[in-house]
Amino acid sequence: MANPASPQTVTSADLVAGLRAVRARTLELVEGLDHADLMGPRLAIVNPLLWEIGHLAWFHEHFVLRGLDGREPLMAAADSLYDSAAVAHATRWDLPLPSLADTLAYMDRVQAALAARLDRRDPEPHEAYLYRLIAFHEDMHGEAFTYTRQTLGQPRPTFAAAFGGDAEAGPWPGDVEVGGGILMLGSEPEADRFVFDNEKWAHPVEIAPFRIARSPVTNADYEAFVDDNGYGNPHHWDAEGLAWRDGAGATRPVHWRRGADGWESRTFDRYEPLRPHRPVIHVNWHEARAWCRWAGRRLPTEAEWEAAAVAERAPDESLGSIKRTYPWGDAMPDAAVANLGGGGHGTVDVAAYAGGDSPWGCRQMIGNVWEWTESTFLPFPGFAPDAYREYSEPSFGSRKVLRGGAWATSGRFVTGMYRNFFGPERRDVFAGFRTVAL
Template sequence: MDATRTATGSDLMAALKDARARTLEMVDGLDDEALMGPRLSIVNPLLWEIGHLAWFHEHFILRGLDGRPPLRADADALYDSAAVPHATRWDLPLPSLAETLGYMDGVQSALAARLDGREPEPHEAYLYRLVGLHEDMHAEAFTYTRQTLGQPRPTFAAALAGEAEAGPHPGDVDVGGGLLRLGAERDATHFVFDNEKWAHPVEIAPFRIARAPVTNAEFAAFVEDGGYREPRHWDEAGRAWLAESGADHPIYWRRVGNDWMVREFDADAPLKPHRPMIHVNWHEARAWCRWAGRRLPSEAEWEAAAIGAREPDGGLAATKRTYPWGEAAPDRILANLDGLRLGTVDVAAHPEGDSPWGCRQMIGNVWEWTESPFLPYPGFAPDAYAEYSEPSFGTRKVLRGGAWATRARMVTGMYRNFFGPERRDVLAGFRTVAA
């Protein structure tokens, strides 16, 4: 049974309020110039984006369910992301930050009032979960926008002190072959996005996959070996990206003497060797794989290694888990999520979250590129947010697992993220399979 059928009004509003608190933390301390930022294809003006969140809540619930008039007469003209071209968002007559926050508060107060004293119907609960998770996605985007723009590291009230130093976690594990039901089952107890529907059989051949994502030290060896300058490591699309970008090392790395420094938000820091490689695109990940004699996993292989159950004889069982460790919701012991560390941790951290096959950090720390194009599962039909998945089919690549800034309530072993193969700004790394 889908969890939205049993969600209480207080549960739903608690999640919305928590998502809003993170949004407010992400814009706290930014002046008017920072709230607009430069005109780039990979970011939005933060002032526009937070107004869009309120519009999204209002559009699907207050207006979509209740037929209410908009709280702002200009809301659609300003904030409808499907109708307002990206390049024009800097030119709009956006309200001030104070006015925008007032609009956000008015929408959220109305969402709470409409549930006061009653429990939601299943479709209502679904929409409340949807708009809250949509805000969680934007909070992660706010995080890497601040990195892209060199703004100060955000401050989260729930952040943990100190760093998790755990070292490397080298080597491969064997994953047995068998039949995997890729995707979410119809009786799932977690929120299911439309592109996860529905589970269908995929035959998996036995394979060997890395225990952990590729580390900074491992990627640095590729850079030092001239990997960006060697065409044989790059396919045609990768070479075209190289020519256009002029890249000869990862985007935030900078050579200082014999060492690499990396920009973390607005400050440089020494490259930490045992942290997972992050801010690397699909082309860079595949080039590293060719250099190392490896390959990226398919998304079916990734899901099998992450949550597929293991038979006593080493084969892939017919059942799977929601998370690598089982059914318990993620916490700070099991995975690096929710921005609690304000960055990545060493790849050997969180052994308690290992998958049945011995893979570590399949959830959290960095998103992991897969070889697979983002395509619909058999029988796909868009859900209420019709623009979420369908427009991106066939143009993007699948990432799995979540990153350090991903909210724990959003990601499972079946969650599919998707970005263009050229994107280096997102919180993405990669794990490899023996070729």
């Protein structure tokens, strides 16, 4: 169960602080919700939040307290309620779930036991890996809680995270040219950070020179497509896209509507005038590709995206042999370089965060919106699953790769090598896209 790509020293204090930080976010996301909100309607794209927070505690207990120490469950029925690999999604609304108070009490017991087992000693490498895995897993669910609240039209959550960007910074049009060469796609074994199994391992990919947009596609860009009958013109959609469009009855992005003064978009529980320089968000892979056909562009491959985000420039303007961890360098993200962690309570204009530019001049490749790529989610050569076997392997071949993180994504785990993956039909996630010239 050890992760060979975690050579750095991690103390018990670091791990406990990380668990407390992600738990604080979880509590922010359920604050103020009543039982009806916590259950919500039965939808294929969401979980009942009451089930999901119990699943977090179960996941922590399963991998550490029970997986490492062989302890008895702290909740007798936990496996039959919260094991996501065994409990079918459609049945989660019908389970005899404990109340919110009892679920939070279960979370507290697990958290206390996790902290206690590290008292007065630092962890072994395999323990540190599992502690970070469970913390990052809760981070990911925190983002899922956030887009669930958006999907269901619940009130905007209040996040305590810091915000350092200029929300009204305006547009950032144009392309940059990225030199060709060999990119070592993925993470290196000696990476001084946590590495997820689907990032393993870096392998050579030859990339031709390409021109990529300096920023994601904006609302104004996408509005022009909608107003030009982009959804109604079959020329812009491939066969799978047409099938999705017709099945969903899609005529515009999912949260847009016509208001008295033009297009409006719903953000959580209220509609607001469409902000032209914000990145378009809540569009799926099919919608992104249809816009590209209309505009005479294309989506980047994930290798092109990673090259534009973190590959250094060689003196001859080709791809350098060194990659950064983030577009701006190797320092962890903060409120000055990326819109992450919920501090802005939503997207900001695409010209914001100049301090986070990549070596090639691309902006916001980390934060604001996830970015669809052309690539299908597949294993890298030599892939082997880590301890959480269900994390990547079941999704290979059926989902598309997204890169970069969104405004609600935690800065604790997202990097220039992190691979997200969703079905091409998903419009609920905080996803937009940037494009490449043909």
